[in-house]
Amino acid sequence: MAQVALSREETTINQLKTRFPEAIKEAKVDRARRVTVEFDSAHLIEIAKFMRDELGFDHVIGIAGVDYTTHKKIELLYFTASFSKPDIQDLIVILKTELPRDNPVIASSVSIWESAHFHEREAFEMFGVKFEGHPDLRKLLTLDNWDGPPPMLKDIKFPEMGQR
Amino acid sequence: MDFAGVWIGKMSEVVKTIIGSSPIKYLINWSRMYALWPVHITTACCSAEFGAMMGPRLDPERFGLQAVAGGLRQCDLIIVEGTVTKKMAKRLKIVYEQMAKPRYVIAMGDCACSGGLFHDSYSIVNDVHKLFPVDVYVPGCPPRPEALLSAIVKLREKIRREEVFA
Numbered sequence: 001m002a003q004v005a006l007s008r009e010e011t012t013i014n015q016l017k018t019r020f021p022e023a024i025k026e027a028k029v030d031r032a033r034r035v036t037v038e039f040d041s042a043h044l045i046e047i048a049k050f051m052r053d054e055l056g057f058d059h060v061i062g063i064a065g066v067d068y069t070t071h072k073k074i075e076l077l078y079f080t081a082s083f084s085k086p087d088i089q090d091l092i093v094i095l096k097t098e099l100p101r102d103n104p105v106i107a108s109s110v111s112i113w114e115s116a117h118f119h120e121r122e123a124f125e126m127f128g129v130k131f132e133g134h135p136d137l138r139k140l141l142t143l144d145n146w147d148g149p150p151p152m153l154k155d156i157k158f159p160e161m162g163q164r
Numbered sequence: 165m166d167f168a169g170v171w172i173g174k175m176s177e178v179v180k181t182i183i184g185s186s187p188i189k190y191l192i193n194w195s196r197m198y199a200l201w202p203v204h205i206t207t208a209c210c211s212a213e214f215g216a217m218m219g220p221r222l223d224p225e226r227f228g229l230q231a232v233a234g235g236l237r238q239c240d241l242i243i244v245e246g247t248v249t250k251k252m253a254k255r256l257k258i259v260y261e262q263m264a265k266p267r268y269v270i271a272m273g274d275c276a277c278s279g280g281l282f283h284d285s286y287s288i289v290n291d292v293h294k295l296f297p298v299d300v301y302v303p304g305c306p307p308r309p310e311a312l313l314s315a316i317v318k319l320r321e322k323i324r325r326e327e328v329f330a
Contacts, residue, residue: 142287143250151286158286 008091009035012055019050033090041076041097041106048078048095048112056085057093060109063119065127067154072101074127078109078116099129108134126152180329189328196240196266197320198228203239205259208246210273210306217309229316236262241319244292246306247275247282253289260296268323270315271298274305281305 006014009029016037017024023043030036039047051057061079068075078095082088099106108131109116120131121140128150131137139146149156157163183189206214218224218231232238236259248256260267271292274280279290292298299322302315 148286158284161286161288161290162284 008088009033012088012091012093013037015055016047016050019054020047023047030094034092034094036094036096038096041099044095044097044107044109045112048109051080051093051095052112056082056088058082058084058113059115060113060119061092061115063116063123065123065129065152067101067127067152069101069154074099074101074104074129076106076123076129080113104129105132106130107132108137110134126150128153183328192328193324193326197323200227200229200241200268200316200319200323201232201234201239202229202241202243203236203259203263204231205242205256206245207248207252207256208273208275210246210276213306213309213312214243214245214272217312219309222309222313224313224316227313227316227320237264239263240266241268241270242296243270243272243312244276244298246273247280248289248292248295249287250289251287253295256292257295268319269296269298270300270302270312270319272302272312272315273307274303277301277303 007029009032012035013027013029017027020039020043023040023046024037025040026038028036057080059081061081064077064079066075066077076097076099078097080093080095081091097106104127106129108120110120110131111133117134117136118140120129120134121136121138123129124131124134124137125139125142142148142151151158183192216222218229224230229241240263242256242260242263244256260269269292271277275282275288276292279285279288282288283290289295300315300319302311304311307315
């Protein structure tokens with residue numbers, strides 16, 4: 001019986017799992033062309049390096065933050081894709097990791113993916129996530145004289161705007 | 165000589181009185197009505213409807229509303245197209261201050277009128293009328309191009325009846 005060829009999504013997951021058996025917590029194919037990989041936040045740099053050099057995912061489309069107040073965690077999602085490899089250009093791998101809500105610190109991935117620069121700055125100002133090793137971690141989008149808390153955290157309220 | 169018909173005072177006052185009390189003011193208002201040039205400043209997504217309104221289907225040029233690529237000093241009208249963030253409010257105010265008088269403002273969309281969808285956001289100016297006086301409000305999210313055109317017709321009506329030197 002002929003072996004069924006693995007799809008690109010499953011191949012990517014298998015490569016990641018065999019390379020990082022303990023860092024990858026969970027990996028699944030969401031649908032065609034979308035893969036979600038949950039990993040331990042301490043191994044970000046190794047995984048990012050492997051993704052860029054071996055698999056060809058050479059840029060970050062975006063870094064999203066999600067604030068879970070009940071679970072006391074902040075989730076970071078790195079949307080990575082490829083320009084250089086034509087066969088995986090439409091494939092997006094979502095690297096998902098959890099950070100503690102009271103002290104969200106993670107290594108900066110700017111040294112691996114340069115396009116993460118602005119996205120990390122945005123996550124820093126909106127969620128208060130500290131990216132260690134970021135070359136220029138400043139505010140990006142809020143007002144120039146903004147000195148308030150990170151506005152996207154769910155327990156931050158702005159009573160002067162009528163928020164309750 | 166007989167000085168009975170002679171007016172003594174500042175030249176500007178004399179001109180204002182003559183123009184304000186004579187049919188010349190209708191001529192001036194008529195010319196202002198037909199030369200409403202909007203500033204090209206886009207604050208948010210209502211600009212798509214503004215673009216549809218400026219197109220050939222509704223043809224606002226028959227009311228004198230013309231898309232000009234000139235400077236701000238040639239423009240008469242700001243159409244505040246949608247949400248005004250606190251960052252953009254500063255720029256909007258600068259644009260308004262640069263325009264020559266008389267200048268008119270249309271607040272387009274729910275966001276510009278009262279904050280709309282983002283009324284309790286930390287980064288939004290709810291009331292554009294705190295920045296400058298607004299002539300016409302157009303509610304809607306976004307308003308139809310026809311609604312914006314009717315606002316321009318309303319504004320023209322307002323200009324037709326206004327005092328020249330207000």
